[in-house]
Amino acid sequence: MSAEPRLLEVRKNVLKQNDVVARALRGRFRAQGTFVVSLVSSPGAGKTAFLEKTLTLLRQDYRVAALVGDLATENDAIRLARSHAPVKQITTGTLCHLEAAMVEHALSDWDVGQLDFLFIENVGNLVCPSSYDLGENLRIVLLSVTEGEDKPLKYPTIFNSADMAMITKMDLAEAVEFDEASVRANIQAVRPGMRCFAVSTKTSMGLKQYLQFLKDRLTEFTQAETALRE
């Protein structure tokens, strides 16, 4: 298609500009001591339920908030508000991903004070969000047991852009004859050494280890920042 090279060129500029905004956000989060975690997955992998549980459990000891992206509806923000953490919805219209400028804009008129953790739930999409840095410190890609073990091989870019994988809906593993060894092998084939947790929001399986992992990352993050200042 003749229009493609021009589209690619413009796309490169958009990505470059996104990187500039993301870098500024990351600097701001670092200065504020806020550890930022983003969640990406296909629609229906259980991001919102997982995030609601995360917010509920963390807010007992930490200052937490969440931004949530969707094409349409405020449904996810309403669901997440049940955690009693501050939550804000970003609606993207027809856009298939969040961009750093949307995060920046959402934060600009939102006074949530000094946060320990900010979570950003991306639009449900296993392709497009991979190209857009949101200034996060940790990107988690979620994959539910019902989606099929081959997904890391079929969507390698997003698994490559993530720092951690989360296998969700483990309570359904038996019903769908889920092969955990196979999905773990496929994740390692695409991104060798990537940390991977298997969890169930329903039964709480695996959540304790995952939350401890987050808390350890926050400690490392704030210690590194303090060391830099000294």
Next chain:
Amino acid sequence: MSAEPRLLEVRKNVLKQNDVVARALRGRFRAQGTFVVSLVSSPGAGKTAFLEKTLTLLRQDYRVAALVGDLATENDAIRLARSHAPVKQITTGTLCHLEAAMVEHALSDWDVGQLDFLFIENVGNLVCPSSYDLGENLRIVLLSVTEGEDKPLKYPTIFNSADMAMITKMDLAEAVEFDEASVRANIQAVRPGMRCFAVSTKTSMGLKQYLQFLKDRLTEFTQAETALRE
């Protein structure tokens, strides 16, 4: 973001050019008497299993073939080949959707004779494929019972661009406490009057009615073409 209006303009041109190719494809399919069905859904909704079953059952009485799109791997083409129907994989690299030119290119060097049905399985994505006409006669959007009842409201564009909805993995409905009335109401809210089937590839539930629907559409399609020629 300042680059956005330029991106939108280029994107409009790409879409316009896609429509030209799609229109030409549709004319060719009509002249050949080939009824073209495309499948869109999020990753892991069961498109490939559903298509394998469809090909296996239809090829007893009809000439059928399939094109299947993925970012990477030939996995789906290998799976679909078990149906013994001709199958060809299109790998899109990092592109989040199929375009009409890819379909045209895939068909250009592929001699499958005169087909009754050609199926096109799109990349797993509930956002991007909605904007790209592939010259198909019928676009089916699949939604599995594990994804959550609110998906039509959260991804309205793709439900609007489809002609029919297919609720898949009905064998798991009880395990996930699926609310069929709610998802049907949400589909109707987004696209009033849209035909919707509930199926299970595993138990074959609903497949007979769906296949009869396809056969009826083919009959109508070829009769309309014959009438035009007389």
